[in-house]
Structures are given as structure tokens and as C-alpha cells.
């Protein structure tokens with residue numbers, strides 16, 4: 192049973208016991224109603240305490256039940272809350288740790304609430320693309336007032352319980368033992384005659400509710416363009432404010448049922464579970480003992496190394512930062528300080544905290560200083576010979592059991608591991624630039640990487656607040672291997688008839704943060720050029736449009752050289768279409784004998800996104816990624832794929848793999864079609880009517 196029922200000297204205690212977060216799944220809901228009924232029938236019981244075991248009061252509705260019949264099976268959460276609110280004996284919710292979503296709605300249905308400090312109080316449904324569906328949009332404004340409640344509902348942001356002390360939300364804050372104090376409180380109210388207060392009976396009382404709601408609508412319109420949920424939250428709140436509680440609940444219900452079916456909500460729920468699933472490695476049990484990581488070493492104080500070091504000091508871990516030359520070391524430290532100063536200027540860090548973080552960095556010019564580090568990450572020049580020197584030295588100085596990590600984005604981790612006599616301790620930690628900002632961390636698993644090393648790195652990633660995704664060894668790992676096919680298609684489309692601005696606009700309209708050409712100008716076109724030069728040697732069969740080489744031969748490396756696919760003006764980061772480059776592209780088509788044609792925006796989007804999907808499917812087939820949601824997490828957190836579409840693999844599922852296959856076969860029959868080798872995983876799944884995530 193997911194609920195425990197006990198009695199304590201005249202008080203019934205109903206304890207939600209559904210780990211990990213007391214989600215309100217069917218059996219928990221049934222248990223609560225049973226407990227409430229049992230307490231009604233026991234004459235010895237004078238009042239009821241409702242609380243949660245373990246690490247939460249309740250994290251809300253069980254999201255895994257959404258889109259299953261269980262979600263709507265009675266008792267629904269609305270029925271449960273009705274039972275609680277309708278109890279003849281007073282119900283006291285004893286809140287600690289987490290009261291979110293349906294969990295908070297349940298507590299708001301109780302007659303009284305006592306809370307421990309430090310509990311996260313939230314209606315975060317909007318982050319899952321839905322709205323509070325069990326009266327939250329009606330009761331929270333009656334507990335906290337319209338403005339505070341609307342802000343909480345529309346943002347989904349948690350508020351600490353102590354901040355809400357003194358509001359009708361909490362009748363008492365508890366510093367000591369929550370259960371004991373809740374029992375004492377229940378005894379007191381149990382001795383009083385009813386009726387006991389119900390939040391639904393309170394007035395919202397706002398001097399200009401209609402005006403505030405209009406203001407909120409305007410604010411939301413600006414920030415939530417792609418998301419219907421925040422707008423619906425306001426609709427439901429407004430309904431209750433203008434026409435009363437019951438009408439508000441009715442509108443809330445209708446909105447909930449509509450939102451739960453939207454692609455945006457499916458995408459957000461996919462990302463929620465995808466993030467948690469990414470931290471689980473199929474053959475590495477969750478109880479694998481992790482190594483202690485108390486001290487970190489970083490080799491290279493350039494942009495990457497400095498950013499990596501910042502992650503660790505931000506999490507309170509001391510870092511020894513190694514450079515080869517004093518001036519490079521000083522430059523690196525100065526850049527780190529400058530980054531922190533910018534955060535201080537924004538008011539997000541105090542000067543004191545800045546100094547404290549800087550004091551956690553020990554600069555050094557000698558490898559020996561890394562001897563006591565538990566984890567050492569190299570961020571040196573991307574060349575195998577350089578990596579060989581670094582790892583040979585590390586093998587000499589690192590203590591036994593230290594984890595040796597490479598930040599390589601392209602090189603063969605197995606070769607790097609072989610430079611040491613301890614390949615089991617070597618792993619890839621591929622950070623994305625700027626490393627102190629970007630959420631994504633690709634954890635590269637070599638053929639010998641030990642399981643406890645992987646378990647440790649996943650734990651460390653959580654500590655430094657990264658979304659870690661495990662990738663097997665291949666060229667480019669998950670993210671860059673896929674993006675290479677995306678860029679190839681973008682370049683072929685230039686030859687066939689498109690111009691950079693059209694390609695970028697089409698994919699940005701689809702929702703990407705930045706199109707391939709603006710992105711390449713920002714990162715530096717020379718990076719792709721270096722990769723292509725290597726490809727021409729290693730994989731001569733892989734055909735590339737030569738147009739990007741022409742651009743680089745002209746010295747147009749992007750923003751840093753004042754021009755790339757676009758023109759740039761000093762002090763202005765806007766990209767201006769470049770007449771000479773557009774002419775160069777048209778001339779290039781002519782040289783190739785290609786008659787340029789109008790390429791539709793739909794074709795641009797399909798070719799770019801399906802190129803990602805096709806390569807993603809191959810990555811799955813080869814076991815480089817262990818699940819489709821891992822690929823989606825890479826693209827959502829590292830490559831600017833629109834969150835509301837859930838990542839390339841979920842997007843492909845929503846289009847239907849049958850349709851994806853047809854489109855790819857169509858493009859494969861066009862000029863440049865040899866770039867499309869359809870993945871068996873698409874064909875097989877399409878034939879079986881399955882998707883990547885089903």
C-alpha cells in the first residue's frame with residue numbers, strides 16, 4: 192500500500208508512502224480516501240494529520256500515469272481533495288521538503304497546514320506544459336492573493352515555506368519535530384467545534400483584478416510564445432476570479448484535459464524524464480560505489496579549461512589549474528576573474544563569494560601539483576600528439592585511482608586511454624563552450640572505462656549541475672557526429688539554390704536558437720574547415736560541398752574576422768547578408784553546372800532535421816547512445832534544439848517515422864542524394880509502426 196494509516200492518541204495519521212517523492216498515483220489516491228473514511232468511522236479519532244514519508248510531502252500527480260487510463264481512474268485527485276475538504280474531522284497537512292503540484296493542491300484542500308522551514312512550495316505544472324488540474328489555480332489565489340499566486344502558477348518557480356509564513360497558506364511553522372507539532376496542532380483543532388476553514392470559501396479580494404490579469408496576459412504573451420500552458424493558467428485563474436470557485440474549477444479542468452494532449456506538454460515531460468533517464472547507464476547499477484572526488488585538476492587555462500575550472504569552484508570543489516607558461520596561466524586566471532566580475536555586476540554574486548571562489552583555484556606550472564587530485568580533466572590542444580604528451584605525464588604523476596578525463600570533442604578516446612597504463616581510469620568529459628554556462632556534458636565511455644569511473648563522473652556532473660549523457664566512442668560522439676550531417680545538408684542546399692539567410696531563417700522559425708550559418712560564423716568557420724580537411728584524408732568517400740572551403744580560403748572565418756557567411760560591423764553582433772558571398776555561392780553552383788532552384792522552407796527544415804534524425808538512428812543502432820531520449824537531451828541542452836519540440840528523435844516520432852522515411856527517400860533521389868544512407872532503425876520502426884520512444 193502506498194499510504195500508511197496509524198493512530199496516535201486520538202489523531203489519525205495518514206502518511207503517503209510512495210517513494211521516491213510520494214507521487215499521487217492511483218494506489219496513493221485510493222489510500223488517502225480510505226484513510227479519510229476510516230478516520231470518520233472511528234469515534235476515538237478527533238482529527239487527522241496528512242503527511243509524507245521520506246524526502247517529500249508530495250511531488251504531485253504521478254507523471255508516469257499521464258496518458259494512461261490510471262490518470263483518470265477514480266478516485267481522481269479532485270475526488271481525493273473533495274474527500275479531504277469534506278471530512279467532518281479537521282485535516283491538518285504536515286508539510287516538509289517538497290509540496291509540489293498535486294501535492295500542494297492536496298495540502299490546500301486540508302483545513303489547516305503546518306510546515307517545516309526549507310520546504311519547496313510550488314505549482315510547477317506549467318514546466319510540464321500543463322496547469323494545476325486539481326483546484327490549484329483556484330485555491331492558491333485564495334491563500335496567497337491574486338498577484339503572488341498568479342506569479343507562482345505562471346512561472347512554476349518554487350518558494351521556500353518560510354517565505355510564506357504569516358499567510359493563510361500556513362497556520363503554523365514548525366522548527367522542531369514536524370509530526371509531534373502537527374499532532375499537537377491537530378489535538379487543539381480537534382477539540383474545537385466545526386465547521387473548519389476551507390480555502391475555497393475565502394475571498395480573493397483584489398482592488399483591480401481585471402487590470403492585473405490583463406497585465407499578466409501581456410507579460411506572458413512576450414515570453415511564452417510557443418507554449419499554450421501559461422495562457423491557460425491565466426484563463427483558469429480569471430474564470431475563478433470573475434465567476435467564482437466552481438466555475439474556475441470547471442475551466443481549469445477543461446484546460447488541463449486539453450493541455451495534457453498537446454505536443455508541447457509531451458515534449459516537456461519527455462525532457463523531464465529524459466534528463467533523469469540520462470543519468471542511468473543500463474549496465475552500471477545505481478548502487479555502484481563511486482570514488483571520492485574532493486580535489487580536481489584542470490590542464491589548460493584557456494577558454495575551455497578556465498570554464499571547466501569555474502564549474503568545480505562554483506560547486507565548492509578546489510581546483511589546481513595547470514598551464515605551461517606563466518603568462519598563459521595569468522591570462523587564464525584574469526579571464527576567470529573577469530567572468531565572475533560580470534556576474535557580480537549583474538547582482539548575482541557578491542564580491543566576497545567571488546574572492547572565495549578565486550581562492551579555491553591553485554595555479555601551477557608543474558604536473559607534480561596534480562598528484563593529489565581525484566579527478567584531472569585536460570583541455571589542451573585538440574591533437575593526438577599533444578594528448579599523448581599530457582596523458583603520459585599524467586600516468587606518471589596522478590595518484591592511483593585518480594580519474595583521468597579528456598575534454599576531446601573529436602579524438603579517439605581509446606587511443607588516448609592507451610597512452611596510460613590505466614585505461615580503466617580514463618574517460619571523456621566533453622564540455623561545451625562556454626563550459627561554465629552550457630548545461631550539456633557528454634561523458635565518453637572508452638572500451639576499458641571502469642563502471643565506477645562512470646558512476647563517479649555522473650555523480651560529479653550532478654554536483655556541477657550538468658546534464659550528463661553517456662556516449663560511446665566514435666568520431667564526434669553523439670552531438671557533433673549528428674551536426675556534421677546537418678551541416679552537410681545546409682551546404683548542399685546552398686549549391687542547389689538557397690542562400691545562408693534563407694536557410695538560417697527557416698530553421699530559426701522552426702525554433703532553433705541559431706541557424707547553421709550564423710552558428711558557424713559565431714564558432715569560427717575555420718573549425719569546420721579543419722574537420723573537413725581531416726575528413727578528406729580519412730574518409731575520402733564522404734562528399735562535402737566545397738563552398739565552405741572557398742569561404743575559408745577567402746579568410747572569412749566568421750565574426751572574429753569581421754565576415755563569414757554574413758558581413759559584420761564593428762561593435763555589432765548582427766549578421767548582415769553579404770552580397771559578395773551570395774554571389775560567390777551562385778557562381779559556385781554555375782561552376783558545378785547546377786541549375787539553381789527555389790528551395791522551400793519546408794524542405795530546408797526537413798533536410799536539416801531529418802539529417803539529425805537519420806544519424807541519431809545510426810548512433811542508436813551502434814549503441815553509441817543507449818536510448819533515444821539521450822540523443823534528445825544532447826540536442827536540447829547543447830545544440831539549441833527547441834525544447835517545445837522535445838529533441839530530434841521525439842520530433843521524428845511526432846511526424847511519424849513512416850513520413851520521415853518517405854521524405855528521406857525523396858531527398859535521396861535528388862541531386863546530392865548520395866549523402867542520404869537511410870538508417871535501418873528508421874525503416875524497421877516505420878514498418879512496425881513504432882517510434883524511437885515507444
Ligand code: 3HC
Pocket residue numbers: 211212214247250251252253254255268289291292293294296315316319322323324325327464467468
Ligand atoms: N511523478 C512521478 N515521478 C516523479 C515525480 C512525479 N510528480 N516527481 C519526481 N519523480 C521521480 C523522478 O522521475 C525521479 O525518478 P527516478 O529516480 O526513477 O529517476 C525521482 O522521482 C526523483 O526525482 P529527482 O531526481 O528530480 O529528485 P530531486 O530530489 O532532485 O527533486 C522534485 C525532487 C523536486 C520533486 C523533482 O523531482 C520535481 O521537480 N518533480 C516534478 C514535480 C512536478 O512537476 N509536479 C507536478 C506534477 S503534475 C501535477 O501534479 C498535476 C496536478 O496538478 C493534477
